[in-house]
């Protein structure tokens with residue numbers, strides 16, 4: 022008995038020492054911590070080989086599309102990165118671990134009278150065309166095609182070790198090869214190697230691959246080692262920075278929303294896939310779009326949500342489906358998604374080239390303010406997205422997800438404009454102007470997205486709500502302690518397994534993350550029965566970083582949100598400026614009226630908003646920074 026309690030005591034002491042040593046994640050840092058390395062101040066634009074060619078890719082196919090990008094004028098509109106996806110690798114040489122290219126498919130790589138093929142002539146050629154070059158690898162030992170391809174034709178050949186073309190045990194060597202020696206400017210790092218090569222996987226059983234205990238499971242966050250996955254992706258990030266000290270790179274994470282990456286990729290790389298692969302099917306577009314649309318606060322200049330490449334040119338998005346193709350393009354522009362064309366451009370009809378080349382819509386995606394659109398009207402069939410642009414204009418998109426036409430009344434107030442002053446809008450597809458006061462009636466065809474650039478009189482005359490500038494708001498700590506699947510993502514009938522099994526179940530973690538103009542679980546922001554159409558909803562024990570570019574005041578109305586089920590634990594709201602405490606609000610519990618916060622932030626570059634509680638169940642304690650805004654410039 023004595024022995025047991027001594028052991029228990031020692032354990033408790035160990036735990037409390039560990040606690041004492043762990044830095045307080047809510048302590049202000051005075052620093053913007055979202056990733057800002059690389060060249061992704063605006064979302065990357067370009068082309069990728071996968072959707073058109075899968076692993077049957079070759080140099081002629083890539084260069085054919087690259088040439089059309091230049092010749093058609095798409096390059097001058099910003100399409101720059103020509104990205105080679107899975108299928109280029111022949112094997113890893115056993116003697117020195119060097120990666121060998123499939124020179125029969127990429128003839129220029131064999132030219133230089135060398136025994137070992139090199140991609141340098143290939144990247145030189147793209148650079149000479151004014152383009153940038155991208156390459157593909159996997160975080161594990163093997164790639165996705167190696168896990169999933171039905172045939173062996175385009176896969177690496179040789180011994181098990183020779184087939185290990187992934188980064189896992191070769192991070193520094195491979196990254197230096199790609200960026201320093203071969204001259205690539207962009208890397209997509211996939212994740213099948215971390216999940217598909219367990220001892221029972223078919224490829225392992227067939228003796229074609231070495232077993233690697235899976236540390237990631239897209240279907241079960243509880244069977245995923247989030248820290249280990251993060252650690253590997255951070256190591257790649259550091260290796261790229263060492264190989265490209267001038268910062269001329271793009272680092273694209275591709276783990277499809279697994280490992281709760283929708284919450285942390287913003288700290289590690291430039292773009293991150295929020296869902297599994299897109300396919301040229303309407304229902305699948307909805308899945309991918311939904312995986313990013315409520316995550317505006319997790320995207321910033323330098324770190325973008327990636328709902329996957331464009332599938333314009335195939336299936337539901339081909340030239341016979343221009344409504345769907347235009348919707349796809351409009352939505353990806355509003356989401357600040359990377360605009361990576363997935364079509365064989367040698368054969369793409371002009372009508373689709375015109376969709377991809379709509380400069381007015383590209384300029385929304387490439388706007389330097391870097392604000393992903395937020396959802397200002399939300400239903401299963403219809404959504405209205407709003408995006409604040411750097412010159413003060415707004416972009417607004419009205420998306421009809423369903424199969425019936427919709428008559429919509431768009432309100433000036435939804436656009437955060439005064440409803441007694443005119444709003445002027447231009448339809449970015451038809452170029453027709455519309456002028457209205459208070460509201461306007463619009464007809465939206467099935468699957469159509471109307472998209473406008475607008476100008477009106479701002480309801481908040483002397484500043485901007487934080488929810489209008491998500492690109493400058495970083496939920497450094499969002500309070501989610503036990504990530505669970507997000508039930509709001511569309512679940513398509515055409516899932517990967519067809520209709521086998523139990524259907525397309527919710528699988529992307531991130532439910533309860535921070536939201537613009539919404540409580541963390543989707544309710545209207547509300548404190549003591551008063552609703553707020555603008556504000557930030559987040560869980561307790563959270564810290565938001567806010568960039569301040571010259572505003573003099575921060576104002577908000579704070580409190581525990583009515584949606585919280587924890588009605589007892591108080592929350593303390595504190596505002597910091599460049600690491601120093603500016604103000605603290607007395608502890609507030611559920612049901613207490615909102616408390617106004619008003620602080621001078623003149624000269625402050627980084628504001629931090631901390632909501633702290635002794636509660637351990639943050640998930641039950643949503644808080645609201647109602648009407649949070651920066652004022653007076």
Ligand code: GLA
Nearest residue numbers: 071106107165166211275298
């Ligand atoms: C995964 C990725 C795709 C593509 C393939 C290549 O499925 O999500 O985008 O890169 O692997 O095998």
